[in-house]
Amino acid sequence: MKVNKSIEIGGRTLSVETGRIAKQASGACLIQYGDTVVMVTAQASDKDDPSRDFLPLTVDYREKYYAAGKIPGGFFKREARPTEKETLSARQIDRPIRPLFAKGWSRETQVIANVLSSDQENDSDTLGLLGASMSLSLSSIPFNGPVGAVRIGVTEDGDKIVNPTFDERDECDLVLTVAGTKDAIVMVEGAAQEVPEQTIIDCLRMAQEEIQKIIQLQEMVLGEGVGKEKAEWSAPQAPEGMKEALESALGGRLKEALAHHGKHERSAAVRALRDEVFAQLADKYSEESDIRFLKATYSSMEKDILRKTVLETNVRADGRGLKDIRPISCEVGVLPRTHGSALFTRGETQAHVLCTLGTSADEQRIDGLEGDSFKSYYLHYNFPPYSVGEVRRMFSTSRREIGHGNLAERALRPVLPADEDFPYTV
Numbered sequence: 001m002k003v004n005k006s007i008e009i010g011g012r013t014l015s016v017e018t019g020r021i022a023k024q025a026s027g028a029c030l031i032q033y034g035d036t037v038v039m040v041t042a043q044a045s046d047k048d049d050p051s052r053d054f055l056p057l058t059v060d061y062r063e064k065y066y067a068a069g070k071i072p073g074g075f076f077k078r079e080a081r082p083t084e085k086e087t088l089s090a091r092q093i094d095r096p097i098r099p100l101f102a103k104g105w106s107r108e109t110q111v112i113a114n115v116l117s118s119d120q121e122n123d124s125d126t127l128g129l130l131g132a133s134m135s136l137s138l139s140s141i142p143f144n145g146p147v148g149a150v151r152i153g154v155t156e157d158g159d160k161i162v163n164p165t166f167d168e169r170d171e172c173d174l175v176l177t178v179a180g181t182k183d184a185i186v187m188v189e190g191a192a193q194e195v196p197e198q199t200i201i202d203c204l205r206m207a208q209e210e211i212q213k214i215i216q217l218q219e220m221v222l223g224e225g226v227g228k229e230k231a232e233w234s235a236p237q238a239p240e241g242m243k244e245a246l247e248s249a250l251g252g253r254l255k256e257a258l259a260h261h262g263k264h265e266r267s268a269a270v271r272a273l274r275d276e277v278f279a280q281l282a283d284k285y286s287e288e289s290d291i292r293f294l295k296a297t298y299s300s301m302e303k304d305i306l307r308k309t310v311l312e313t314n315v316r317a318d319g320r321g322l323k324d325i326r327p328i329s330c331e332v333g334v335l336p337r338t339h340g341s342a343l344f345t346r347g348e349t350q351a352h353v354l355c356t357l358g359t360s361a362d363e364q365r366i367d368g369l370e371g372d373s374f375k376s377y378y379l380h381y382n383f384p385p386y387s388v389g390e391v392r393r394m395f396s397t398s399r400r401e402i403g404h405g406n407l408a409e410r411a412l413r414p415v416l417p418a419d420e421d422f423p424y425t426v
Contacts, residue, residue: 040131
């Protein structure tokens with residue numbers, strides 16, 4: 001059955017349609033705002049995997065040039081690898097919906113957002129999040145939604161704009177993207193030009209009011225009786241007596257292992273104790289699902305002991321008090337030939353940062369649906385395996401690296417000089 005509902009948000013019509021396209025998907029919808037249209041689908045595997053101790057959720061967001069009536073440049077015309085914007089948008093959709101899945105859900109789940117039309121004024125990322133919520137709510141997947149998302153901009157004069165256009169965002173001192181449920185905010189992301197705290201609070205309140213309208217829109221669609229019956233699902237439970245068996249085998253030794261103040265010594269002691277105890281219980285708990293619950297129970301006991309220790313002694317795991325910070329040091333000029341170099345150390349965490357200065361010819365050109373643009377400042381973040389004492393293959397830049405690099409880039413951009421005053425590339 002085809003259903004189409006709409007409301008007004010920020011002076012423009014926001015509509016949700018389902019039942020016309022992607023009929024084989026568990027949940028699917030079309031979201032339209034202005035002339036920007038996004039199709040979002042949600043699908044889950046029909047097989048459980050009791051050995052999984054994580055939510056196997058994948059979110060993909062794609063913008064194709066046809067959405068803006070363009071043909072890609074270059075020799076190869078097929079658009080393959082996701083752009084940085086697509087990766088960041090996928091992560092932005094993932095964060096608000098991930099905590100709302102049923103506890104213990106172990107079926108492979110995929111949400112795909114495809115931008116079908118772009119008016120080059122209204123951003124499609126928040127529409128992707130709305131579509132993800134709507135599709136999951138329509139599907140058979142247990143999902144504790146719906147959620148809504150809105151972007152709030154604040155101009156230099158203090159005027160607040162709901163879902164500002166790309167041009168309006170360029171003139172804003174604050175741009176916040178807020179996602180929330182009917183009762184609470186679940187994600188905030190943004191960039192600002194050092195605005196007062198009260199301005200941010202006011203924007204959050206305004207955003208929550210708009211989110212309520214977006215959730216009501218989804219409820220209007222669901223109220224038409226569309227969507228699939230939710231799959232029966234209950235969180236798997238650990239076998240009876242497992243926690244007691246673990247406690248008996250540990251005999252209080254876990255607290256001793258956690259008493260090491262050094263991170264590596266503590267991790268090694270906890271890991272060695274875990275391996276020893278698991279070997280003792282191997283005959284009783286040998287199934288994959290049992291091993292999963294053993295790990296989860298052991299981890300839960302770690303957290304309980306650490307929490308109790310902190311509350312009772314006011315001392316954290318590494319020996320610091322509640323208000324103590326790790327030793328911090330910073331070195332500059334650590335390399336001879338780079339334009340700039342620094343080594344920042346906080347406890348056992350280090351950041352080695354290098355800076356290069358170039359001319360305007362080194363600007364990064366960005367091709368997007370909203371038009372071409374240039375960046376004279378960009379930050380690349382790398383997270384090699386040795387930084388956490390691990391061994392793994394190094395592939396292309398990960399989503400995490402792109403996301404964290406963008407976070408640091410946006411934090412520094414407001415304090416850099418304007419292009420008119422500093423015509424260089426950093």
